[in-house]
Amino acid sequence: xxxxxxxxxxxxxxxxxxxxxxxxxxxxxxxxxxxxxxxxxxxxxxxxxxxxxxxxxxxxxxxxxxxxxxxxxxxxxxxxxxxxxxxxxxxxxxxxxxxxxxxxxxxxxxxxxxxxxxxxxxxxxxxxxxxxxxxxxxxxxxxxxxxxxxxxxxxxxxxxxxxxxxxxxxxxxxxxxxxxxxxxxxxxxxxxxxxxxxxxxxxxxxxxxx
Amino acid sequence: xxxxxxxxxxxxxxxxxxxxxxxxxxxxxxxxxxxxxxxxxxxxxxxxxxxxxxxxxxxxxxxxxxxxxxxxxxxxxxxxxxxxxxxxxxxxxxxxxxxxxxxxxxxxxxxxxxxxxxxxxxxxxxxxxxxxxxxxxxxxxxxxxxxxxxxxxxxxxxxxxxxxxxxxxxxxxxxxxxxxxxxxxxxxxxxxxxxxxxxxxxxxxxxxxx
Numbered sequence: 001x002x003x004x005x006x007x008x009x010x011x012x013x014x015x016x017x018x019x020x021x022x023x024x025x026x027x028x029x030x031x032x033x034x035x036x037x038x039x040x041x042x043x044x045x046x047x048x049x050x051x052x053x054x055x056x057x058x059x060x061x062x063x064x065x066x067x068x069x070x071x072x073x074x075x076x077x078x079x080x081x082x083x084x085x086x087x088x089x090x091x092x093x094x095x096x097x098x099x100x101x102x103x104x105x106x107x108x109x110x111x112x113x114x115x116x117x118x119x120x121x122x123x124x125x126x127x128x129x130x131x132x133x134x135x136x137x138x139x140x141x142x143x144x145x146x147x148x149x150x151x152x153x154x155x156x157x158x159x160x161x162x163x164x165x166x167x168x169x170x171x172x173x174x175x176x177x178x179x180x181x182x183x184x185x186x187x188x189x190x191x192x193x194x195x196x197x198x199x200x201x202x203x204x205x206x207x208x209x210x
Numbered sequence: 211x212x213x214x215x216x217x218x219x220x221x222x223x224x225x226x227x228x229x230x231x232x233x234x235x236x237x238x239x240x241x242x243x244x245x246x247x248x249x250x251x252x253x254x255x256x257x258x259x260x261x262x263x264x265x266x267x268x269x270x271x272x273x274x275x276x277x278x279x280x281x282x283x284x285x286x287x288x289x290x291x292x293x294x295x296x297x298x299x300x301x302x303x304x305x306x307x308x309x310x311x312x313x314x315x316x317x318x319x320x321x322x323x324x325x326x327x328x329x330x331x332x333x334x335x336x337x338x339x340x341x342x343x344x345x346x347x348x349x350x351x352x353x354x355x356x357x358x359x360x361x362x363x364x365x366x367x368x369x370x371x372x373x374x375x376x377x378x379x380x381x382x383x384x385x386x387x388x389x390x391x392x393x394x395x396x397x398x399x400x401x402x403x404x405x406x407x408x409x410x411x412x413x414x415x416x417x418x419x420x
Contacts, residue, residue, distance in 0.1 A: 151400070171369055
């Protein structure tokens with residue numbers, strides 16, 4: 001017996017979900033990760049907390065919605081395995097992250113929680129890591145072919161790129177004044193290839209510039 | 211008016227604290243990070259939960275006790291800034307971590323929690339990062355002097371070493387079968403210096419061998 005399509009599955013429901021996720025990002029920016037309550041988000045979009053639970057059954061589900069939206073911003077919605085980003089664009093993502101502390105904090109806090117037992121969203125991170133490593137390997141292959149200048153294959157180097165991005169975020173969240181995250185990521189790209197021309201963050205963006 | 215030294219401050223109290231921390235490690239190994247309860251640890255050492263709180267006021271305090279003991283194992287108790295470890299010994303720490311999943315999980319879960327607002331142990335991680343970056347810079351300087359082969363200074367490379375170690379642990383905890391953590395760390399050392407002779411994990415240890 002088929003059930004009625006719920007609000008999560010039709011176009012209007014999808015738009016509503018995105019509106020809720022955007023409200024959640026505002027609430028996290030204002031009150032931080034831990035202070036962000038479902039009721040504050042519900043109030044912002046004119047729903048009761050019960051109404052919100054219809055779209056996101058738990059706070060974790062909503063926070064993962066935040067992370068999924070962030071991914072779409074980073075990639076412009078394209079499949080980054082079949083259409084890899086350039087290394088310059090990857091550097092740009094790290095630059096952008098240094099200006100969106102609330103989202104980075106949400107990601108890092110959820111990542112930590114994801115390794116505790118029976119965490120319901122562990123699967124999200126497992127699948128995400130597979131996909132991100134694959135996408136980064138595709139980026140490295142686009143840029144350098146089947147061997148990087150140091151002799152590593154894209155598949156050997158990809159987990160290192162991902163680890164650097166995740167690991168630097170923790171150091172940066174603890175002491176932003178003591179860790180220049182974009183500079184540190186550029187230093188890592190220099191390890192991958194000393195001759196790689198890393199874009200300068202101070203220069204105007206070529207895509208949006210004249 | 212001086213107070214009596216409490217159980218946390220005398221030698222017997224210190225020995226008791228260490229006994230409790232060792233019991234906590236056993237409980238975490240058996241039941242996982244989240245399943246590790248103060249009452250289970252108290253029972254193992256013949257204390258009431260109230261008695262345990264005398265030594266460790268909260269579960270977080272006890273878990274940080276676990277991390278501090280792990281650090282002492284890694285370093286043999288020496289000051290690793292004034293007496294830096296070799297790069298080979300650092301590689302050995304990563305090899306050892308791949309055989310103590312429970313402690314790595316505790317560290318990673320607490321690291322995630324440490325970036326949430328008002329987390330009481332955030333200070334532990336802030337101080338730890340400063341000290342670990344300083345220690346790794348000292349290790350890099352011992353091995354390569356004031357410039358690594360790629361031109362980075364020890365201070366520029368140190369945050370990258372720390373980020374790789376922390377970041378690889380998250381990928382490894384999620385899918386140990388898809389990420390060979392010791393091999394990935396060796397690939398990173400190869401980026402630092404393609405000519406560096408990284409010790410082989412299968413070879414007998416020279417320090418303990420014949």
